[in-house]
Amino acid sequence: MTDVPVLQVDDVSVTLSGRHILDHVSFDIREGEFTGLIGSNGVGKTTLLRTILGLQRPDAGRILVSGSPMSPRSRSLGYVPQKIDVDPDVPMRARDFVALGLDAHRYGLTRRTARQRELVEQVLHDVDAERFANSRLGGLSGGEQQRVFIAHALISQPKLLLLDEPLANLDPKSVQQIVALLHRVARSYGVAILLSAHEMNALLPVMDRIVYLTGGRAASGTTEEVIRSDVLSQLYGHHVDVLQLHGRVLVVAEPGQDNEDIAQHPTLTLG
Amino acid sequence: MVNAWEVGTMVAVVGGVVGFFVVLRGSAFPAHAIPNGAFAGAAGANLIAVNPLIGLGVFSFAAALGIGTLSRRGRSDAVTALALVMMLALGAAFLSLSSQYEPQIFSLLFGEILGVSSSEILPVVALGVVCLVAVAVLYRPLLLTSIAPDIAAARGLRPPRIEIVFLIVIACATTMTVPVVGALLIFTLMLGPAAAAQCFTNRAGRAMGASVAIALVTIWVSLVSAYESNWPVGFYVSVFSAAWYGIGRGYLWWRTRQPGRTTS
Amino acid sequence: MHVLFEPGFFTSAPVRTALIIGAVTALVSAVVGVFVVVRSQSFAGHALTDVATTGGSAAFFFGLSPLLGFIGGGVLGAGAMELIGVERARRRDLSTGIVLSTALGLASLFLYLDTTNGATTGATQQLLFGSIFTVDASMVPLVLGLSAGTLAVVIAINRPLLISSISAELTKARGINLRGVGVLFMMAMAVSVGLSSIAVGSILSTALLIGPAAASVRLTKSLHASLVVAGALGVVATWLGILFAYDSFYWVPSSQGLPVSFFIVSLIFLTYLLSGLPTVLRDHRRSARRDSGAAVAATRDSLEVGA
Numbered sequence: 015m016t017d018v019p020v021l022q023v024d025d026v027s028v029t030l031s032g033r034h035i036l037d038h039v040s041f042d043i044r045e046g047e048f049t050g051l052i053g054s055n056g057v058g059k060t061t062l063l064r065t066i067l068g069l070q071r072p073d074a075g076r077i078l079v080s081g082s083p084m085s086p087r088s089r090s091l092g093y094v095p096q097k098i099d100v101d102p103d104v105p106m107r108a109r110d111f112v113a114l115g116l117d118a119h120r121y122g123l124t125r126r127t128a129r130q131r132e133l134v135e136q137v138l139h140d141v142d143a144e145r146f147a148n149s150r151l152g153g154l155s156g157g158e159q160q161r162v163f164i165a166h167a168l169i170s171q172p173k174l175l176l177l178d179e180p181l182a183n184l185d186p187k188s189v190q191q192i193v194a195l196l197h198r199v200a201r202s203y204g205v206a207i208l209l210s211a212h213e214m215n216a217l218l219p220v221m222d223r224i225v226y227l228t229g230g231r232a233a234s235g236t237t238e239e240v241i242r243s244d245v246l247s248q249l250y251g252h253h254v255d256v257l258q259l260h261g262r263v264l265v266v267a268e269p270g271q272d273n274e275d276i277a278q279h280p281t282l283t284l285g
Numbered sequence: 286m287v288n289a290w291e292v293g294t295m296v297a298v299v300g301g302v303v304g305f306f307v308v309l310r311g312s313a314f315p316a317h318a319i320p321n322g323a324f325a326g327a328a329g330a331n332l333i334a335v336n337p338l339i340g341l342g343v344f345s346f347a348a349a350l351g352i353g354t355l356s357r358r359g360r361s362d363a364v365t366a367l368a369l370v371m372m373l374a375l376g377a378a379f380l381s382l383s384s385q386y387e388p389q390i391f392s393l394l395f396g397e398i399l400g401v402s403s404s405e406i407l408p409v410v411a412l413g414v415v416c417l418v419a420v421a422v423l424y425r426p427l428l429l430t431s432i433a434p435d436i437a438a439a440r441g442l443r444p445p446r447i448e449i450v451f452l453i454v455i456a457c458a459t460t461m462t463v464p465v466v467g468a469l470l471i472f473t474l475m476l477g478p479a480a481a482a483q484c485f486t487n488r489a490g491r492a493m494g495a496s497v498a499i500a501l502v503t504i505w506v507s508l509v510s511a512y513e514s515n516w517p518v519g520f521y522v523s524v525f526s527a528a529w530y531g532i533g534r535g536y537l538w539w540r541t542r543q544p545g546r547t548t549s
Numbered sequence: 550m551h552v553l554f555e556p557g558f559f560t561s562a563p564v565r566t567a568l569i570i571g572a573v574t575a576l577v578s579a580v581v582g583v584f585v586v587v588r589s590q591s592f593a594g595h596a597l598t599d600v601a602t603t604g605g606s607a608a609f610f611f612g613l614s615p616l617l618g619f620i621g622g623g624v625l626g627a628g629a630m631e632l633i634g635v636e637r638a639r640r641r642d643l644s645t646g647i648v649l650s651t652a653l654g655l656a657s658l659f660l661y662l663d664t665t666n667g668a669t670t671g672a673t674q675q676l677l678f679g680s681i682f683t684v685d686a687s688m689v690p691l692v693l694g695l696s697a698g699t700l701a702v703v704i705a706i707n708r709p710l711l712i713s714s715i716s717a718e719l720t721k722a723r724g725i726n727l728r729g730v731g732v733l734f735m736m737a738m739a740v741s742v743g744l745s746s747i748a749v750g751s752i753l754s755t756a757l758l759i760g761p762a763a764a765s766v767r768l769t770k771s772l773h774a775s776l777v778v779a780g781a782l783g784v785v786a787t788w789l790g791i792l793f794a795y796d797s798f799y800w801v802p803s804s805q806g807l808p809v810s811f812f813i814v815s816l817i818f819l820t821y822l823l824s825g826l827p828t829v830l831r832d833h834r835r836s837a838r839r840d841s842g843a844a845v846a847a848t849r850d851s852l853e854v855g856a
Contacts, residue, residue: 067439087441095435101639104309104432105483105492111432118429119440121422150487151432166436311639313646314592362591363763367821369595370756374814377678377753378807391664394677395657467657473650480643517661523654530647 018081019044020173020206021066026075028061035061037230038075043174043206043223048197050217051210053227059210060096062227063178066208067093080173089119092167092205096178098159102152108162109147112137115166137165140199157188161195168199174206181211189216196220214241215262241265288406289508295413296462297474297504301482301497302420303458304475306451308483310431314362315352315452316472318369320459322348324468325376327393332379338408341463345456348372353449396467396519405464412461419454427451428489466519473519474500477526481533499529558795567681567748567809570692571787574744575757577696579783580703581741582762583775584734588714591763592642593630595755596649597742600626602751603652604743605676606659615676616688619746620695623739626652631732679750679810681791692744699740706730711772748787749810757783760817764824786816 021043028036035058043049053059064070066077068086077084079091100106113126113134138147141161146154151162160180167175177196181189197220200207211217214224218237225234226241226249233240233249240246241263243256250267257264307316323345330340348368355364376393420427426447430437434444455475462471482495507521558564585594604622605615626648633644660676675683703710709730712719738758745754765778790813797807 093439106489107487118425123421313642363586363759366591366595366755366759370753370814371818374811378811381808476646517657520654520658523650527647527651
């Protein structure tokens with residue numbers, strides 16, 4: 015266990031098309047931590063993830079991965095994007111796509127070693143994808159493709175795995191399964207996880223820390239530290255209440271509050 | 286006629302390999318547009334009495350760069366369409382300024398494979414080798430950027446850059462193939478065989494191999510047919526390529542109707 | 550002024566016919582083209598012109614009117630496109646490409662047969678690249694009629710057409726027949742492509758279809774504005790092209806002049822490039838940070854529904 019955080023987001027601000035999407039956002043992620051990035055749709059979660067990945071240059075602040083400035087070339091981060099929709103005509107098996115996770119960046123044609131092939135088998139096993147490993151990637155269901163993409167990201171053994179809204183559009187049972195899977199592989203691969211979602215309850219059992227994003231500002235810490243009326247009220251800029259009910263969390267604004275997040279995204283009010 | 290076989294074989298190999306990625310990336314339109322740049326180049330070279338291959342090369346290269354950079358700003362399909370017709374119009378203008386308007390147009394557009402001279406073999410083969418080497422070097426980056434560009438970008442690959450390089454590869458392939466099957470029909474060889482191949486197998490490497498094999502068969506049969514009937518070789522290439530595509534689709538359709546089978 | 554309008558321009562009958570036919574076909578193409586661009590069907594639109602080429606060369610071979618052939622080919626091509634459908638873009642583009650190349654292959658056969666069997670020369674040049682100065686004046690009423698009809702159809706279906714371009718779901722929800730609108734529009738495309746093939750040749754009629762439309766979509770914000778601007782751009786480019794081509798008889802020593810289509814296409818291409826200028830200038834002034842290594846960097850234009 016080293017001291018240097020795997021990820022340091024340091025006072026990052028991003029403006030797009032005149033809007034301040036991210037406003038002095040700061041938080042750290044330590045080795046092996048499971049962090050949920052919670053915020054309603056359109057609040058800037060994807061922008062934050064893209065900034066961390068080096069795909070979006072921040073106007074201010076910096077991103078450090080294991081103490082060094084972030085660059086996509088360093089390939090220290092794994093990424094599972096939000097939209098996973100591979101064309102069914104594409105001639106590629108799930109297994110081959112996972113193998114690409116090892117060497118897609120390499121130029122030239124080199125044969126894969128036996129060790130590499132073993133690694134592919136191992137990762138496929140760990141994400142429960144052995145059953146359809148030889149099927150065409152585009153022919154798999156959304157959930158199956160998602161697992162293949164996770165395997166693809168894991169196989170290069172990154173320090174941190176970022177997932178953009180992996181739980182959106184999934185039925186509750188699938189949500190449980192994927193959260194359990196991520197928790198499991200996080201432990202066995204020793205990889206930290208940063209996962210964005212607009213609904214935090216499914217993650218409460220596994221989250222070590224939470225980054226709560228609204229209006230461009232973020233509060234980070236454990237769920238006990240962040241999901242409190244005083245902290246969130248300050249974040250939102252007006253009073254909100256936090257209710258705990260049957261093990262679930264609700265964030266509720268007073269009626270008449272002109273707050274986009276809570277008013278228009280009831281999933282957030284349900285916590 | 287012997288020359289035609291050698292050149293034709295090279296054309297088929299390159300067409301099959303490059304075509305695999307053209308189909309994978311959905312780049313049918315640029316693959317159609319860039320050869321039209323070649324048409325203008327050959328016509329222009331003809332006008333100033335320069336080796337047509339140079340004109341072909343320069344203009345397809347320019348077309349590739351033009352389409353690549355302009356696509357980033359506007360709608361890529363509209364830009365591609367306009368670049369395409371601009372090249373054609375330019376070629377028509379060049380040809381009208383020379384004295385051999387009519388027959389030149391036809392052979393540049395539709396091919397004159399039986400008229401390939403020995404002096405043209407070497408540059409054609411050289412260009413072919415360049416194309417194949419480029420694809421070999423970029424094989425894996427091309428695969429990832431074609432299938433999952435977001436992930437590729439996160440890994441430090443640069444999809445826009447790779448796209449431009451690929452368009453240049455198409456330009457290269459075009460330059461060597463236009464004298465054979467003509468500007469308008471080269472891209473048939475890049476479409477049909479590869480499209481059929483991806484129906485027959487799940488594996489990228491095998492699909493590329495199948496693409497080359499089908500392209501070879503297509504061009505050999507087309508050469509024989511063109512020789513026998515005197516009809517343009519491009520005609521046969523396009524008809525056979527379309528037929529292969531139909532066979533591929535039909536095969537897929539038949540497979541999906543087999544009960545309880547997953548594609549293997 | 551005399552330098553610009555070489556002698557005989559305004560009195561020459563072929564020129565007058567060319568101006569009328571050119572303007573009308575450009576107008577129709579531009580209006581239809583706006584929808585083609587908005588529906589991102591530029592490839593399909595271009596493929597139609599190539600199928601029209603087949604029709605034209607076949608008609609020529611069988612001694613029929615090329616206009617008939619162009620339109621007939623376009624209609625067949627439109628039918629094929631409808632069969633292909635619009636599901637996934639990759640598969641749709643692939644099928645479009647195959648149809649296109651088969652059509653061109655057939656065209657090559659007919660053109661070959663034209664030149665070897667028939668006594669006529671210059672078929673390729675005429676059909677593919679246009680011969681607006683040699684269009685018979687008797688064609689004008691037919692062209693006018695077809696153009697008016699096509700315009701009427703497009704204007705009649707313009708709302709459902711726009712809605713169906715934005716969202717298939719929304720179209721069905723409103724009770725609009727998605728397939729029906731699509732087919733009608735494809736037919737309109739086929740006829741307009743056939744008409745402009747007379748003016749600039751089948752291979753180049755894509756320019757009249759896509760160019761003015763794409764430029765005006767970049768410059769305007771509403772559908773109606775872009776229709777008007779596109780039409781204007783198309784007509785102006787065509788008239789200027791005819792003028793320059795006529796003048797080039799005198800400018801170019803070979804005394805054959807450069808093809809009209811060359812001038813028209815060049816002007817249209819230039820217009821399109823210039824239409825991107827405002828955005829470039831705006832971006833420079835803002836000096837916005839660009840995404841590094843972003844997967845997709847294209848900016849998309851958008852149109853609002855309604856005026």
